[in-house]
Amino acid sequence: MAGITVKIVNESRFRTDLNNKSKSVTNNIIRTINQTANAIRNTAVVSIIQNSRAGAEVTRYSPKRTIRISKAGDPPAADTGYLANQIAVKIDANGMGADVISNADYSEALEFGTLKMPARPFMQPALEENRKKFDTNMAKAIRQGLK
Secondary structure: OOOOOOOOOOHHHHHHHHHHHHHHHHHHHHHHHHHHHHHHHHHHHHHHHHOOOOOOEEEEOOOOEEEEOOOOOOOOOOOOOHHHHOEEEEEOOOOOOEEEEEOOOOHHHHHHOOOOOOOOOOHHHHHHHHHHHHHHHHHHHHHHHHO
8 A cells, every 4th residue: 555644844833823823814705805895885885876867857846946867777767865865884793694685665675676666676786796806805815815
């Protein structure tokens, strides 16, 4: 039977280095998750704010005002700013995950549409816009943590 024997010289230093690298990788991953979640939030907010000039004009009441509504398939147009202000990031307790959420009660109707209104997605497009950058940054974070 053939075999290979591997012996680690200075095992305690090796374990210390490995532990330090693990902490560095973990910290880099947590930072990347946090940055990406905030980038997704910011992209969603900007898409709403910048879309406030698109679509048809309608009159709203209480208070009375004329606004532009978004076109079907476009992000919702800002009216009062409530929707944009309700988009938040919730980081998991261990930092290894995050949720980007909209607390406005009508967010789901806008994102997915209803029987009477086509969808005006703003969360999924924000995620997709940041997905590739997240993949690149996560790989970079891991590589840097292992140096």
